Amino acid sequence: MNALMIQGTASGVGKSVLVAGLCRLLARNGMKVAPFKPQNMSNNAAVTIDGGEIGRAQALQALACGIEATVDMNPVLIKPEADHQAQLIVRGKATGRLQAKRFRKDRIILLDTVLESFERLRSQYDVVIVEGAGSPAEPNLREGDIANMGFAEAADVPVWLVGDINRGGVFASLKGSLDILSDSERKRVQALLINGFRGSRELLSDALIWLEKETNKPLAGVIPWLKLDLPEEDSPFRHGQTLADASKLNIAVIAYPRMSNHDDIDPLASEAAVSVRFIRSKDDLQPADLVILPGSKHVTSDLLWLKEQGFDKALEMHLRYGGKVLGICGGMQMLGQMIEDDGVEGTSMEGLGWLALSTQMQLEKTLRQVDCIASYPSKTRMTGYEIHHGVSDSDVSLFPFAQCSEDQQVWGTYVHGLFEQGEFRQAWLKSIGVTNSDGINQQARTLASLDLLADALEQEVSAKLLAPLLVNRKGQ
Numbered sequence: 001m002n003a004l005m006i007q008g009t010a011s012g013v014g015k016s017v018l019v020a021g022l023c024r025l026l027a028r029n030g031m032k033v034a035p036f037k038p039q040n041m042s043n044n045a046a047v048t049i050d051g052g053e054i055g056r057a058q059a060l061q062a063l064a065c066g067i068e069a070t071v072d073m074n075p076v077l078i079k080p081e082a083d084h085q086a087q088l089i090v091r092g093k094a095t096g097r098l099q100a101k102r103f104r105k106d107r108i109i110l111l112d113t114v115l116e117s118f119e120r121l122r123s124q125y126d127v128v129i130v131e132g133a134g135s136p137a138e139p140n141l142r143e144g145d146i147a148n149m150g151f152a153e154a155a156d157v158p159v160w161l162v163g164d165i166n167r168g169g170v171f172a173s174l175k176g177s178l179d180i181l182s183d184s185e186r187k188r189v190q191a192l193l194i195n196g197f198r199g200s201r202e203l204l205s206d207a208l209i210w211l212e213k214e215t216n217k218p219l220a221g222v223i224p225w226l227k228l229d230l231p232e233e234d235s236p237f238r239h240g241q242t243l244a245d246a247s248k249l250n251i252a253v254i255a256y257p258r259m260s261n262h263d264d265i266d267p268l269a270s271e272a273a274v275s276v277r278f279i280r281s282k283d284d285l286q287p288a289d290l291v292i293l294p295g296s297k298h299v300t301s302d303l304l305w306l307k308e309q310g311f312d313k314a315l316e317m318h319l320r321y322g323g324k325v326l327g328i329c330g331g332m333q334m335l336g337q338m339i340e341d342d343g344v345e346g347t348s349m350e351g352l353g354w355l356a357l358s359t360q361m362q363l364e365k366t367l368r369q370v371d372c373i374a375s376y377p378s379k380t381r382m383t384g385y386e387i388h389h390g391v392s393d394s395d396v397s398l399f400p401f402a403q404c405s406e407d408q409q410v411w412g413t414y415v416h417g418l419f420e421q422g423e424f425r426q427a428w429l430k431s432i433g434v435t436n437s438d439g440i441n442q443q444a445r446t447l448a449s450l451d452l453l454a455d456a457l458e459q460e461v462s463a464k465l466l467a468p469l470l471v472n473r474k475g476q
Helices: 015-028 056-065 100-108 111-124 149-155 170-180 183-188 201-215 262-269 299-308 311-320 330-335 422-431 442-460 463-470
Strands: 003-008 033-036 039-041 045-047 053-055 076-082 085-090 093-099 127-131 159-164 189-197 219-224 249-254 274-279 290-293 324-328 338-340 358-373 381-392 401-404 410-413
Touching: 003 015, 003 149, 003 189, 015 033, 015 056, 015 127, 015 442, 015 463, 033 056, 033 111, 045 056, 045 358, 045 381, 053 056, 053 076, 056 127, 056 442, 093 100, 111 127, 111 149, 149 183, 159 170, 170 189, 170 201, 183 189, 189 201, 201 219, 219 442, 249 262, 262 274, 290 330, 299 311, 299 330, 299 338, 311 324, 324 330, 330 381, 330 410, 381 422
Parallel strands: 003 127, 003 159, 033 127, 039 076, 159 189, 189 219, 249 274, 249 290, 290 324, 324 410, 338 358
Antiparallel strands: 045 053, 076 085, 085 093, 358 381, 401 410
């Protein structure tokens, strides 16, 4: 068996994390393993080694495998721009827009592209671990499906179905999902997984016996809840809504409706010397030493929302009393004088005016990885990536920052992930008055969590079910 697909009873049941954990486990056992997600819907993207963009989760899963991410690992990425419209990314490149009313019809033509990418990976690796999207048991989404059973049937891949016990109703979710599937799809489900269990395993004994009897499916394992320092693809609130602490650097991140790449904040939130809050109301802005305007999938819409919510006035007062502001990508564009847009994302609009830059939106999207020596605040290595339509004025002497205000209170950058490198993050935090940064590379934290997850899977997942995945091309 050189491929396995993890599908879930719902979004957020842990598919992405479990795929990453399985990838890590197999890689540690000497397997050449790669992740794959046929169709992803997320505004959190990463730039690949071959110059395209894919879902952030697949980049994490590639790291777990110990390989570079490529566009084949997520051939279809859907990036929501509005309630009924999304940007369509095919094999790493923007190809147009997807309308909600045509979603089922327009995506089925992408099945051949998805299968081509999958077969390329399958020919290059001992095993491919595939992640589904949402649930395979949604009647309104089954027609034209390329993300779950539609793909699994076309590619002839076995499936493990996972449910999250923390959500409640996990047994009904697993049993009910199987009942909705067709006969051939139900046969394709090889085993069931329960994720996120807290407490004594003995309390589940009777229910587990019932589940296997009612579904006629073996249980692959019960995975315990683990405290992991891993990026969340869709939820920016994994660190919780912490309270302000006078002994720490207090950061407020404005979570506008089309916020993107919020994992940029993770390395800062992981610092013991920093307290991070994601906010959606100007009334929650203070107390804050630093306010971050993160990336945005639709800059002018989010800028209009920000003004309508009164954040412009609240930020003006924040700056008047000595506070600092950092804009990342779309957030930086908002901080400039003007956004000139002839229809790429919206209409032209005046910015907040605190940075001496203007942005011209362009159809061609900038996609590039960054790995160089920073010019500011010190000559240290920094890494990251750029994903943006706009071109803005920049000062190369400040790189990776593009601009700062004369009073050095307002900063902007196009680089996502710029705080990943511990030495650079430490230098930047020191430049704004934080002297007790731990300086740990975020990747080291991530790998430690991936190993913790792999340890749990190795202990909890059925050895009999894992065995077929641990056979390399030489049959060893």
